[in-house]
Amino acid sequence: MKTRGFEIVSSYAERGIGLPQRKTAQSAGYDLAAAEAANIAPGASTLIPTGIKAYMQPDEVLCIHIRSSLAVKRHLVLTNSVGVVDADYYNNPDNEGHIYIALTNRGMEPVDIARGERIAQGIFQRYLTADGDEAGEGALRRGGFGSTGSAS
DSSP states (O other): OOOSEEEEOGGGTTTTOOOOBOSSTTOOOEEEEOSSOEEEOTTOEEEEEOSEEEEOOTTEEEEEEEOHHHHHHHOEEETTSSEEEEGGGTTBTTBOOOOEEEEEEOSSSOEEEOTTOEEEEEEEEEOOOOTTOOTTSSOOOOSSTTOGGGOO
């Protein structure tokens, strides 16, 4: 039985994508790399594909954070501050669960992102729900990026 981890999305299966890894025994985050090169103009935002998807338990979430070196040295930030990948994003009926990283360039110069460059880190976390929460009763996610408002 799979507990939590990463897989390569089918459209990137033959492109030499590596699965995210922690770099040290005490690293919390799994490094996520760009599956394609990108250029981000000053003040612009872009979605960068990773070529991966994540599976986890129903009471877990994968939080996406910027790598500190990109923020400090290259003036990049996650467009949404912290990305949230819910457990039901994985292999839902309308989307395989491809994780994209939304980056914004707050610097004065364009920033080139190379294919394979580590751009974010993902941290698996458990979460709690409030008493009387009925959100999951019968709801089924459909769609991809930003699709939680369209659950039916």
